[in-house]
Amino acid sequence: MDHIPVARPAIGQDEISAVTAVLESGMLASGDRVAEFEKKFADFCGTTHAVAINNGTAALHAALLAADIGQGDEVIVPAFTFVATATAVAMCGAKPVFADVDEQTFNILPSQVEELVTPKTKAVIGVHLFGQPFDVQAVQECCESHGLKFIEDAAQAHGALYKGQKVGGFGHFGCFSFYATKNMITGEGGMVTTSEKAYNERLRLIINHGQSEKYLHTRLGYNYRMTDIGAALGIVQLKKLEKFNQRRRKNAEFYNANLSVKGLVTPTTVQGVSHVYHQYVVRLTGEFPMNRTEFMEYLKTKGIGSAVHYPIPLHRQPLFGLKNDPDPCPVSTRLAGTVLSLPVHPMLDQKQLNYICDTINRVK
Numbered sequence: 001m002d003h004i005p006v007a008r009p010a011i012g013q014d015e016i017s018a019v020t021a022v023l024e025s026g027m028l029a030s031g032d033r034v035a036e037f038e039k040k041f042a043d044f045c046g047t048t049h050a051v052a053i054n055n056g057t058a059a060l061h062a063a064l065l066a067a068d069i070g071q072g073d074e075v076i077v078p079a080f081t082f083v084a085t086a087t088a089v090a091m092c093g094a095k096p097v098f099a100d101v102d103e104q105t106f107n108i109l110p111s112q113v114e115e116l117v118t119p120k121t122k123a124v125i126g127v128h129l130f131g132q133p134f135d136v137q138a139v140q141e142c143c144e145s146h147g148l149k150f151i152e153d154a155a156q157a158h159g160a161l162y163k164g165q166k167v168g169g170f171g172h173f174g175c176f177s178f179y180a181t182k183n184m185i186t187g188e189g190g191m192v193t194t195s196e197k198a199y200n201e202r203l204r205l206i207i208n209h210g211q212s213e214k215y216l217h218t219r220l221g222y223n224y225r226m227t228d229i230g231a232a233l234g235i236v237q238l239k240k241l242e243k244f245n246q247r248r249r250k251n252a253e254f255y256n257a258n259l260s261v262k263g264l265v266t267p268t269t270v271q272g273v274s275h276v277y278h279q280y281v282v283r284l285t286g287e288f289p290m291n292r293t294e295f296m297e298y299l300k301t302k303g304i305g306s307a308v309h310y311p312i313p314l315h316r317q318p319l320f321g322l323k324n325d326p327d328p329c330p331v332s333t334r335l336a337g338t339v340l341s342l343p344v345h346p347m348l349d350q351k352q353l354n355y356i357c358d359t360i361n362r363v364k
């Protein structure tokens, strides 16, 4: 069996043709393809606007700036997520405040968010981690009751549903990434969704040098624009996204039904959501016959890729220099030591899925 990577982009002739057409057109920067991609992505998410951007971190940064987050402000984020959720806050000069997560779903605990609100809190970023929507209603209610901005980090959850509606359309802003391993890709890339006209206008200034007319700069801005090359890829990938997500769900369901080793806990899906399995994340308990490093090494010798998302919770990152005694986010710390992501991408075939399950079920 050839090596099975933990992530693999699904690129076909359609994507190659779309990118080639842009290259041949001579218009490589932000142009018609970007405008088309923005329109299609907004329609897909059910928002009025979508602003294409050059990566998911820039999407979060631009959304926070458009929400007027700055020096002296606090923004509540989960402790168990990719670092960009919190660094985007720091990039605004504000302070990320870490909330613990639920052990079963890996997602932010609304009760923790409520406890962490102070007079300095200006926003909450909830992350739909690994493709499963967090408890949107509870976080949204908390934001409304305290007058906070609500931002969805949907970098891992394109097309996921919460109570039948696409994520990215609930918050003041939805932030997406199209990095090469995501459910849909543009190589590097991102999108901010919003249904407020003023935010849309502000975002467009922020991502383009604060330029309101050619060479007239009315606020501090950045060069965060997407290229037409990326947008051409994104348009094709968006068309295929539902099919990709269905395959991811089918692969996950196969694992759920067929993985059976003591001490390996398969992921929990909550009621009322549609999970898009950006990652298929299992937890290893003390009953599992190997430690995580040994297990990853065993999988590697059998040609199966795996990865740890994420080995260090954000409140323990040296970058944030926090004192963590006693640990304010013990669940995040425990998860960081016990989670493991298995291949779930849409390029897997049945033979590979059978092989992965058989190989894991043989662990003693």
Ligand SMILES: Cc1ncc(COP(=O)(O)O)c(C=O)c1O
Pocket (backbone or CB within 6 Å): 055, 056, 057, 058, 081, 082, 084, 085, 127, 153, 155, 156, 176, 177, 178, 179, 188, 189, 190
């Ligand atoms: C939850 C989360 N937020 C933000 C990002 C940042 O996206 P990007 O890598 O496109 O900057 C990522 C992507 O890796 C992510 O997984």
